[in-house]
Amino acid sequence: MADLTSKEFDLSVTTLRDVNQYLHRQMAADGVTAVTILNPDGAHSLACGMNAPAEIEIQGHVGYYVAGMNKHANVTVNGNAGPGAAENMMSGLVRVRGFASTSAAASARGGCMVIEGDAALRCGISLKGADIVVGGDVGSFSGFMAQAGRLVICGDAGDALGDSLYEAVIYVRGKVKSLGADAQYEEMTDADRASVEQLLGIAGFKHHPSQFRRIASARKLYHWNADANQEY
Amino acid sequence: MPTDSTPAPEGSQHVLREESFTIDRRAIDYVQRAAATGLYEIRGLGAKRPVPHFDDLVFLGASLSRYPLEGYREKCSTRTVLGTRFATKPVELAIPITIAGMSFGALSANVKEALGRAATDMGTSTTTGDGGMTREERNSSRTLIYQCLPSRYGFDPDDVRSADAIEIVIGQGAKPGGGGMLLGQKVNPRVAAMRTLPEGVDQRSACRHPDWTGPDDLAIKIRELREITDWEKPIYVKVGATRVFNDVKLAVHSGADVVVVDGMQGGTAATQTCFIEHVGIPTLAALRQAVDALEDLNMRGQVQLIVSGGIRTGADVAKAIAMGADAVSIGQGVLVALGCNSETYLQGDRQISAVADYHRLGTAPGFCHHCHTGQCPVGVTTQDAVLEQRLQPATGARRVRNYLKTLTMELTTLARACGKQDVHHLEREDLVALSVEAAAMARVPLAGTSWIPGHSAT
Numbered sequence: 001m002a003d004l005t006s007k008e009f010d011l012s013v014t015t016l017r018d019v020n021q022y023l024h025r026q027m028a029a030d031g032v033t034a035v036t037i038l039n040p041d042g043a044h045s046l047a048c049g050m051n052a053p054a055e056i057e058i059q060g061h062v063g064y065y066v067a068g069m070n071k072h073a074n075v076t077v078n079g080n081a082g083p084g085a086a087e088n089m090m091s092g093l094v095r096v097r098g099f100a101s102t103s104a105a106a107s108a109r110g111g112c113m114v115i116e117g118d119a120a121l122r123c124g125i126s127l128k129g130a131d132i133v134v135g136g137d138v139g140s141f142s143g144f145m146a147q148a149g150r151l152v153i154c155g156d157a158g159d160a161l162g163d164s165l166y167e168a169v170i171y172v173r174g175k176v177k178s179l180g181a182d183a184q185y186e187e188m189t190d191a192d193r194a195s196v197e198q199l200l201g202i203a204g205f206k207h208h209p210s211q212f213r214r215i216a217s218a219r220k221l222y223h224w225n226a227d228a229n230q231e232y
Numbered sequence: 233m234p235t236d237s238t239p240a241p242e243g244s245q246h247v248l249r250e251e252s253f254t255i256d257r258r259a260i261d262y263v264q265r266a267a268a269t270g271l272y273e274i275r276g277l278g279a280k281r282p283v284p285h286f287d288d289l290v291f292l293g294a295s296l297s298r299y300p301l302e303g304y305r306e307k308c309s310t311r312t313v314l315g316t317r318f319a320t321k322p323v324e325l326a327i328p329i330t331i332a333g334m335s336f337g338a339l340s341a342n343v344k345e346a347l348g349r350a351a352t353d354m355g356t357s358t359t360t361g362d363g364g365m366t367r368e369e370r371n372s373s374r375t376l377i378y379q380c381l382p383s384r385y386g387f388d389p390d391d392v393r394s395a396d397a398i399e400i401v402i403g404q405g406a407k408p409g410g411g412g413m414l415l416g417q418k419v420n421p422r423v424a425a426m427r428t429l430p431e432g433v434d435q436r437s438a439c440r441h442p443d444w445t446g447p448d449d450l451a452i453k454i455r456e457l458r459e460i461t462d463w464e465k466p467i468y469v470k471v472g473a474t475r476v477f478n479d480v481k482l483a484v485h486s487g488a489d490v491v492v493v494d495g496m497q498g499g500t501a502a503t504q505t506c507f508i509e510h511v512g513i514p515t516l517a518a519l520r521q522a523v524d525a526l527e528d529l530n531m532r533g534q535v536q537l538i539v540s541g542g543i544r545t546g547a548d549v550a551k552a553i554a555m556g557a558d559a560v561s562i563g564q565g566v567l568v569a570l571g572c573n574s575e576t577y578l579q580g581d582r583q584i585s586a587v588a589d590y591h592r593l594g595t596a597p598g599f600c601h602h603c604h605t606g607q608c609p610v611g612v613t614t615q616d617a618v619l620e621q622r623l624q625p626a627t628g629a630r631r632v633r634n635y636l637k638t639l640t641m642e643l644t645t646l647a648r649a650c651g652k653q654d655v656h657h658l659e660r661e662d663l664v665a666l667s668v669e670a671a672a673m674a675r676v677p678l679a680g681t682s683w684i685p686g687h688s689a690t
Binding site: 016017020021024025044045048049051063064065068071083084087088090106109122125126128129145147148166167222223224 | 271383384387388389390392393416427428429430433434438442443444449452453455456459460461462463
């Protein structure tokens, strides 16, 4: 007997617009809680604007803005994701099993993003409260102007990590090529180790929190200061 | 050469006061301020220098060659529809005069509510700003345009869904190429919470969007917003006026329903003075380039054009529409309607002098551009709990409504005088220029001639 709570779409047959409109408008009314999407073939904006709890599995690679502005849903990409995956996410969980391109979880305000592979440039740019766990490395300018939330990097980081950070915190396990302006290493506290342990648990990564270093803002860019030789 | 002819005191030698054109009192003041502070000046409002503007154009009213409409009796439509290209729910307005994007943070919650009420009464739209959408403005605005800015402060998909259109802001006329700025004194607890920032921080926001770069990405970003809103809502793209011909074409190619072009006289709540005065082109020049771009693409009427930056009067609105704009957007004019730069503010039925408060800021009514301080003496551009009480929503709404009514009456008066039953029938052929510069920028003939500088007379 067919499972009435799950549904499958094939993007080589159904249009992106039809799939997204189903997810926004019809899914909850149909009582469907799990959707599988086949043959995404790099489609942009797949499962963006979700506004209801659901399990969405995407079987393949996606383009820009997968699960953009996600609320409530758990979206899994069984492949790589293009730029801006889970951008401005509000809640829920977005997991990319492969690599994520630039600006992953940009300006995300809540929920959690897990990238099992590497993340490219500007991962967590303008982060506003969400959590990000990256299994591999992150590119340069990750955490740029991040305002709130946590970014856990299990691999290495590129240049200018945490440039112009506000109150977001970065935990990094591997090497850091360079820190950005106003970012500094700080002591790991018990609370930091508990945070890292919790986030590694969500991601399912088996590292020990003691292997991570904490990076946060020195808060020297918070106010205009003529004597600091800042390049405003 | 400017000289000071003040007579020398009795018995003293004649004092020669020959001012340098290059190192004049303004330049001396600038250098001495820079030497004292080591920081550039930051201020509010827009460019103060004289530039060719709509005042340099006049209408050719109807006469023998075409006949006018009765000023008080014959119908003249002002209805305006924006976003007809892709959106299934275009924005329908009663007048072609909209209220420009200004942030909660730059403006008080009372002001945002007043603007919403006035716009709703007049059947036009208001716009959020670089601080997210407040309940006050959503509840008071029938038609609310939601800005998507580089900072993404408070950006919320629920607000995307509740908005009537989305405006992707690439830049603004006061500072094309610059990000937002809100000094610490205006970052109070509510503003800080909405923007996810520490209280009191000198906020300098991003100048580029975090998740896209360039026109090819913008096309994909626009499609994402369309997918999230199920293709219902118009998507506007706003640019600060620089390379307008190319930027408008790229915005159209990226899939915009509406392009907003903001000229250099456009206002700001806080920006470096060097930026305000030295970056960007005048609204008049920008408007013509934007119209040329749409005509070049054969997209006039399919993609609507909104122009802003120093629109003050009904005549400005009429000229902008005759040049090819579908609507205008007003920021500073609306602030002045609320009381910006007034000597007094209204408390109950009493007019109370604010002059001493202007003086405390080192300015005076008529000259104030101190929006960045958050100490607005008339309660408009402030987050101060005491000062913001100087502008009550009902008072502000009435004044803005009156202002918009006046502009609309002037607009229809001019349209009827040119023989138009619909203000959108005003056309370039109805205009001539009073100066060579304006004729060259607007590409309309110098009055009394058929000469457009740079174009051979036909």
